Amino acid sequence: MKGALFVAGPAGTGKSSFCGAYKEWLxxxxxxxxxxxxxxxxxxxxYESDIDIREWISINDIMSEFNLGPNGAQIVASDLIIENVDRIKSLLDELTDYYVIFDxxxxxxxxxxxxxxxxxxxxxxxKKSxxxxxxxxxxSAIPSGYISQKLMYASVMARFFKPTMYIMNKSDLIEKEQMDAINSWDQSVDNLMDSFLSEKxxxxxxxxxxxxxxxxxxxLSSQMxxxxxxxxxxxxxxxxxMSLFLSGGEDEDTLYKDD
Ligand SMILES: Nc1nc2c(ncn2[C@@H]2O[C@H](COP(=O)(O)OP(=O)(O)O)[C@@H](O)[C@H]2O)c(=O)[nH]1
Ligand SMILES: [Mg+2]
Known part of the structure; x- marks a missing residue:
């Protein structure tokens, strides 16, 4: 494997769509x-998956086996992924020169x-993760939404402590003025606070x-x-x-350095 990209985020932001699009682009x-x-x-x-956890884990089976509803079964299912890690790893061994995207x-x-x-x-x-x-x-085009998503981004970083890109998907759905506003919030906290106060x-x-x-x-703000x-x-x-990270240009040390 050349590099591994784990794609995380709130429901419906387009993680799976991004995985498919990025694979196609590569x-x-x-x-x-x-x-x-x-x-x-x-x-x-x-997208067409190359390896699919659903081959080994079924929400329906978990629901009937553990007498759970769909939400409980999803939590158990997440924890069961780890039991299939060796299986996935042996399949990954065959993908020597591949960029592997994990949905x-x-x-x-x-x-x-x-x-x-x-x-x-x-x-x-x-280490390639x-x-x-x-x-x-x-x-993101609304200040409170921008702030909320940034905090979720921070929570992912706190959890995994790995280099983490901020992908702002669905850019086709916002106007140029909205993108300019987001960029201005990225550039200046004063701009963000002015907009936030006019919203709330x-x-x-x-x-x-x-x-x-x-x-x-x-x-961290400059990375969207x-x-x-x-x-x-x-x-x-x-x-x-990804290339910058894989070439050693941005590793955990440089990303989290205090100054
Ligand atoms: N307009 C637009 N819609 C998108 C984009 N990416 C995803 N979507 C739509 O957003 C919805 C959720 O996408 P999905 O990939 O399933 O999100 P996930 O739950 O994060 O995996 C679907 O209806 C997608 O078609 C995008 O870049 N632009
Ligand atoms: Mg999805």
Missing amino acids: TINNMDAAIVNLDPGSEFIP TPGQIELFSLRTSSPIIVDSLGG MLAFVGDSVI AEMRKDFFYNVMNSFSESG IPVSSKNMSGMEDVYSG
Whole structure:
């Protein structure tokens, strides 16, 4: 395997669509790419998977075996992924020159809050593992949505402590002015707070100012990559981010350095 990209994010932001689009982009550009579907609960996936956890884990079987509803079964299913790691690893051994993209469970907490997930990432991708947090451009275009998704992004980083790209998917659904506003929030916490206060005038500014300022000071705000999985735009920027990491340009030490 050349590199491993674990794609995480809230439900419906387009993780699976992004996995499919990125694989297609890599393939068009003459690179070998494969997708591992790690979401046992997905009913439909918008790509052809190369390895699929649903071959070994079935939500319906878990529901009847453990007498659980769909939500409980999804949690058990996430924890059962780890029992299939060796099986997946032996299939990955055959993909020597491949970029491998891992699609993760639909709801973010099923991946980022399970204690098994960082172990799964380390076992499957090792030192070549990077994460991609997929956020939604439409949600990001509103200051409160921008802030909420940034906090989710931070929670993924706190959990996995791996280099993590911020992919802002569905960029085709927002206007140029909205994209400009998002960029201006990325550039300046003052701009973000001005917009946030005009959305929620009753909010206390200090708390969020300090939180967002810490993003800005740590360099995390500059990493959002606008992408449209529908139009296949932005994929080359994702590839650059991955290449930079894989070539040693951005490792855990440099990403988390304090200054
Ligand atoms: N317009 C647009 N829709 C998208 C894009 N990516 C995903 N979608 C749609 O968003 C919905 C959720 O996508 P999906 O990939 O299943 O999200 P997931 O739950 O995060 O895996 C689907 O209806 C997709 O067609 C995009 O870049 N642009
Ligand atoms: Mg999905």
